[in-house]
Amino acid sequence: PQPAISVKEVKRNFIIHIMNGEEIIQAIDGLWIFTAAVLCFLMQAGFGLLEVGSIRAKNAQNVMLKNLLDGCTASIAYWATGFGLALGEGGNPFLGKSYFFLSGYQDNLVYFFFFYVFAGTTATIVSGAVAERCRFRAYVVYTFVLTGFIYPVASHWVWSPDGFFHGRVIDYAAGGAVHMVGGAAALSGAWILGPRIGRFVYDKPSNTWISQQIPGHNTVLAATGAFILWFGFFPFNAASGFTIVGSGFVQVGRVATVTALAGSSGAITLLFVGWISKEGDVLDLGLCINGLLSGMVATCSGVGYYDPWAGLPIGGTGALAYYAMAWLLDRLRIDDPVGASPVHLGAGAWGMLMVAFFVNGEYLDDATPDNTGIFFGGSGMLLAWQLAAILLDFAWPMATCSLMFWTLNKFGLFRVSEEAELMGMDFHHHGGSAYVTDSVRNLNKDNNDDGDQVELGLSGRDDTVAGGVQEEEDMDKIPTVQREGEEQIHEGKRNSGLRNRRSSVRSSIGATSLGSM
DSSP states (O other), X not given: OOOOOOHHHHHHHHHHHHHOHHHHHHHHHHHHHHHHHHHXXXXXXXXXXXXXXXXXXXXXXXXXXXXXXXXXXXXXXXXXIIHHHHHOTTOOSSOOXXXXXXXXXXXXXXXXXXXXXXXXXXXXXXXXXXTTTBXXXXXXXXXXXXXXXXXXXXXHHHHSTTSTTTTTSOXXXXXXXXXXXXXXXXXXXXHHHOOOTTSEEEEXXXXXXXXXXXXXXXXXXHHHHHHHHHHHHHHHHHGGGOOOSTHHHHHHHHHHHHHHHHHHHHHHHHHHHHHHHSTTOOOXXXXXXXXXXXXXXXXXXXXXXXXXXXXXXXXXXXXXXXXXXXXXXXXXXOOOTTOHHIIIXXXXXXXXXXXHHHXXXXXXXTOOGGGSOGGGTOOSHHHHHHHHHHHHHHHHHHHHHHHHHHHHHHTTOSBXXXXXXXXXXXXXXXXXXXXXXXXXXHHHXXXXXXXXXXXXXXXXXXXXXXXXXXXXXXXXXXXXXXXXXXXXXXXXXXXXXXXXXXXXXXXXXXXXXXXGO
């Protein structure tokens, strides 16, 4: 048996370790980074709940599964190639050339874990923009490519010492590298995938396209997801300085304060904008949520170098940038069900621009007129570099993702069939609704009968919701084209082609339809 260690020896060993200040600082900072990364990882749940609440109940299980697989796919892709391309040593200004499969990088894996969480966030941004109509296999492919190649290359430019933006562009908490890249990828996906059935309807008499909103099925879930994301933004931004010791402690507090003020400013701004722009004194929860998120996104790029008060104008104007881009996408008939691209691309680009005006040189280690904000005596050189980064952070993911999405679409691998979209992917791909109600239990019980039990799945209605069945008057909220199609289904007026498909639909319920995923 090992001899007992006396209290005196324990104290002596403790003092010896305390005297090694470098190790203590490393341990504290390592614990801080790891804790922050774990808390940031919880943002995956926030994204999932926000997206599920913002789409129809018939696709809830599908959306949550894809969010779950974001973390799984991103971990493998970032481990295999992403981390090496982003931060590998011996690279060039465009990409890194080592640490693939973490070869040669084993001592500081807490940093790998932190950056992996950022990679997963980038992929999750896209899922909301392509929700309710993207095929499962395409989702896995683009998530792997985005986290294993596209995002790592963009992050290398600004964070790696070899990157051509390093030391010139300020992107403290990834307003460009994560939010703009993810937002541009989301925009590309939504554009090439096309809108959901019934989202835009052509009106022949007026020769115009009419935008018809498709409401989500559960605003409470969406708001809960927003609260989790709000929580996650604090460690996301605050830990991007990688230290909490000494002056880092002061910086962490300032970053958290700026983030809180920016999110609050964005939420209140869009709540007010929605109130004055809608008839009937409507207070729009969805606008408030996206205002909160876009306000915090707008601060990410320079949050470590802002005075606390700067969060108010940056967050408020960032929310307006989201609102303007969302309006533009609606006019261009680009369907982004949760507003992912306006929140992350629109507000992210605006935040990158605001760096050139609001960065206070007092918070920089090597402040010069060339890296200080214009409002604090800067020369304007920082503005030129931030504009260049905005251009590339948009062009790179837009070009590469468009090529990838176009290829998937060309070969019929990107969008689900019309039947699957109308039925809902929970029924078509995953064996049934995410919500266990009497209607779904009856559907499964009568699966082999000749009745109309599959009509719940075939309809576009979101009868099945958390807590019960929607009232009939909610049907008035569903776009006319989609509602007419549903009425035809329930009245048995669909053509023989649909009737012939019912037998195959019945056999797919209870088992995933792998061939169409």
